[in-house]
Amino acid sequence: MKSKAILTTLAAGTIGIAARDLLQKKHALSRNFPVIANARYLLEKIGPELRQYIVTSNDEERPFSRDQRSWVYASSKRQNNYTGFGTDNDVEHLDGYAIFKHRTFSDVAASSSVTDSDRITLPSAKVLGAPRGRRHAFRPESVVNISAMSFGSLSGNAITALNKGAKQAGIMHNTGEGSLSPYHRQGGDLIFQIGTAYFGCRDDNGRFDLAMLKDVVQSAPVKAIEIKLSQGAKPGLGGHLPSEKISEEIARTRGIPMDRDCASPARHSEFHDVDSMLDFVELIAQETGLPVGIKSAVGGTGLWEGLVEQMADGQRGVDYIQIDGGEGGTGAAPLVFSDAVALPYRLAFTRVYSLFAQAGMTDRVTWIGSGKLGLPENALVAFALGADMVSVAREAMLSVGCIQAQKCHTDRCPTGVATQNPWLERGLDPTLKANRLDNYVRTLRRDLLKVSEACGVWHPGLLTVDDIEILDGHRSAVPLGDIYGYQNGWGTLNESDAAQIVDLMSSTATHGETRRHPEATLV
Numbered sequence: 094m095k096s097k098a099i100l101t102t103l104a105a106g107t108i109g110i111a112a113r114d115l116l117q118k119k120h121a122l123s124r125n126f127p128v129i130a131n132a133r134y135l136l137e138k139i140g141p142e143l144r145q146y147i148v149t150s151n152d153e154e155r156p157f158s159r160d161q162r163s164w165v166y167a168s169s170k171r172q173n174n175y176t177g178f179g180t181d182n183d184v185e186h187l188d189g190y191a192i193f194k195h196r197t198f199s200d201v202a203a204s205s206s207v208t209d210s211d212r213i214t215l216p217s218a219k220v221l222g223a224p225r226g227r228r229h230a231f232r233p234e235s236v237v238n239i240s241a242m243s244f245g246s247l248s249g250n251a252i253t254a255l256n257k258g259a260k261q262a263g264i265m266h267n268t269g270e271g272s273l274s275p276y277h278r279q280g281g282d283l284i285f286q287i288g289t290a291y292f293g294c295r296d297d298n299g300r301f302d303l304a305m306l307k308d309v310v311q312s313a314p315v316k317a318i319e320i321k322l323s324q325g326a327k328p329g330l331g332g333h334l335p336s337e338k339i340s341e342e343i344a345r346t347r348g349i350p351m352d353r354d355c356a357s358p359a360r361h362s363e364f365h366d367v368d369s370m371l372d373f374v375e376l377i378a379q380e381t382g383l384p385v386g387i388k389s390a391v392g393g394t395g396l397w398e399g400l401v402e403q404m405a406d407g408q409r410g411v412d413y414i415q416i417d418g419g420e421g422g423t424g425a426a427p428l429v430f431s432d433a434v435a436l437p438y439r440l441a442f443t444r445v446y447s448l449f450a451q452a453g454m455t456d457r458v459t460w461i462g463s464g465k466l467g468l469p470e471n472a473l474v475a476f477a478l479g480a481d482m483v484s485v486a487r488e489a490m491l492s493v494g495c496i497q498a499q500k501c502h503t504d505r506c507p508t509g510v511a512t513q514n515p516w517l518e519r520g521l522d523p524t525l526k527a528n529r530l531d532n533y534v535r536t537l538r539r540d541l542l543k544v545s546e547a548c549g550v551w552h553p554g555l556l557t558v559d560d561i562e563i564l565d566g567h568r569s570a571v572p573l574g575d576i577y578g579y580q581n582g583w584g585t586l587n588e589s590d591a592a593q594i595v596d597l598m599s600s601t602a603t604h605g606e607t608r609r610h611p612e613a614t615l616v
Contacts, residue, residue: 110127110128110131111127118522118525120134121494121508121509122494122507124519125519126507151181152181156420157487157491160176160181162491164468165488165491165533166491166492168492168532168536169492169529169530169532169533174536185566185567186566188565190564191470191562191563191564192563192564193470193473193544193561194559195547201549201550211535213535213539215235215237215541215552216232216233216594216597217232217233217234218554218586218590218591218594219586221233221317221412221459222383222384224456224457224458227378227382227385229316231384233482234264235263235482235534235538236476236482236538236553236554237534237537237541238259238264239264239267239484239489240267240484240486240489241267241268241269241270241284241388241484242489243270243271243334244269244272244274244276245334245338245339246338246501247510248506248509248512248521249276249342249518250509250519251493251494251509251511251521251526252274252276252277253279254493254522254523254526254527254529255530256279256280256281256527257279257524258527258529258531258534259281260279260282261527261528261531264281265281266281266282267283268284268286268293269286270286270287270292270357271292271293273315277313278313281314284316285309285310285313285315285318286319286320286321286388287301287306287321288331288357289358290347290355290357290358292347294309295348300362301362301363303380306318306381307380310381315383316383317383317386317412317413318381318384319388319415320361320374320388321387321389322389323388325417326426326430327427327431328390328434329435330430331356331358331359331360333354333355333356334354334355334356336351336352337503337504338513340513366399367399368399368403370387371410371411374411378412385411386411386415386458386461387413387414388417388463389414389416390434390435390436391436391441391445392435392436394444397445398448401448401449401452404457413458413460414445414458414459414461415461415462415484416438416441416461416462416464417435417441417463417464418435418438419434419437419441419464420438420464437464438462438463438466438475439577440577441464442462442475442478442479443577443579446460446583446584447578447583450580450583456590460479460481461482461483462475462483463483463484463486465488466480466483467483467487467488467537468488469537472541473556473561476554476556477556477558477561477584478584479584481554488533488537489533492529492530492532492533493510494529495511496508509521541553551595551598555585555595558574558577558583561573
């Protein structure tokens with residue numbers, strides 16, 4: 094009798110927990126896997142204690158360590174993302190560890206509060222499209238934006254959350270090559286990506302259709318157009334969407350069959366070299382008035398050498414270049430491509446940037462970086478090397494619920510982010526997760542600004558390679574510029590762009606004194 098009462102109590106408690114999990118919207122995992130998901134949260138809570146004795150440390154997991162994921166999660170929920178008792182990074186023995194050199198005295202930067210993330214503005218230091226005189230050139234409102242992730246790779250609810258969050262945070266959302274879906278139309282500004290299959294702007298034979306492109310960009314708040322040459326997840330391969338993830342809605346959006354994998358060609362059919370690519374860029378820019386950029390991972394340098402040569406006379410050119418590191422990637426890919434094809438971000442970016450710097454042409458384009466740059470320290474190094482903006486993908490996924498289950502290619506994402514399974518997708522509440530993305534982006538921008546201020550500059554775009562040293566364990570530290578062969582002045586803004594961003598930042602400073610000595614930022 095007693096045991097029966099105990100079992101009845103346990104059953105009632107389990108039913109109660111299940112009902113609570115199914116009805117709540119905060120945690121997608123609990124909503125999709127009621128009761129049993131609570132075990133994960135318990136293990137996560139006592140994880141630091143367990144990891145003292147078993148499994149891994151906070152920095153051993155990949156592609157994102159537990160420390161990195163915890164920072165994104167806490168930031169997206171507006172929880173305490175501070176850490177106590179010092180760093181647990183093995184600073185004494187790590188090679189390649191970046192250290193930012195703070196300045197004890199500075200009359201340059203205002204002192205903003207760590208609680209000012211809602212009021213901090215961090216626009217791009219460059220006007221996108223201005224060097225080429227595009228009709229719709231503009232200054233991006235944020236140096237942090239969402240990188241390309243297609244509807245199909247991600248669920249409709251995830252895309253909705255990202256776009257709503259983009260609107261709240263004042264950032265741009267890249268559609269990915271899978272076309273502009275209804276889920277992208279939640280009010281957030283867009284970058285429309287053109288891939289090798291020309292989804293969203295192709296005719297019945299799969300060829301590029303300019304009229305369709307113009308219709309698409311006029312139907313939504315598209316601010317720029319991006320031509321994808323390759324991506325860090327699978328450089329040298331076209332986009333790949335497994336048939337398991339192709340729903341009727343995706344097939345309709347892209348114009349593809351449902352019974353086979355959707356594999357985009359590895360190369361474009363509308364151009365075959367740099368010369369014809371620039372003709373394609375200028376055609377699109379002339380017809381739409383929008384800035385047009387390219388996105389690519391970096392392997393051989395022939396493309397980039399040819400681009401410098403073809404742009405030298407100033408008659409044609411791209412408006413921005415997004416370098417995608419080989420360590421990046423939200424897409425499904427053969428393991429060897431994910432692991433061993435294309436250079437990692439810092440090597441990739443500096444190799445291309447150096448070619449333009451040698452020709453004195455870095456000011457002609459806006460430089461965008463991607464590949465694990467949604468973490469403050471990685472992004473700040475990217476800015477010092479010459480990036481003007483960063484695009485985040487997997488970090489944005491983490492902010493809307495991803496737990497790094499690495500099931501993206503199976504259609505069994507447990508939190509509803511990277512799946513087309515209706516049951517799993519329902520666990521992701523777009524409104525709540527939009528707020529999470531907004532919080533994450535604002536916190537990231539705050540941290541970028543706080544470190545910039547610590548280094549004595551108004552904006553991360555004003556950081557230089559002289560502000561960072563790379564540790565060789567505890568034996569020595571090497572200036573960042575020396576690592577990548579930078580010459581004096583490389584990675585910096587020109588005087589006009591620097592002066593304009595100082596004016597913008599000083600006029601919107603939220604706290605502290607605003608003593609202005611713009612000349613100090615131009616050194």
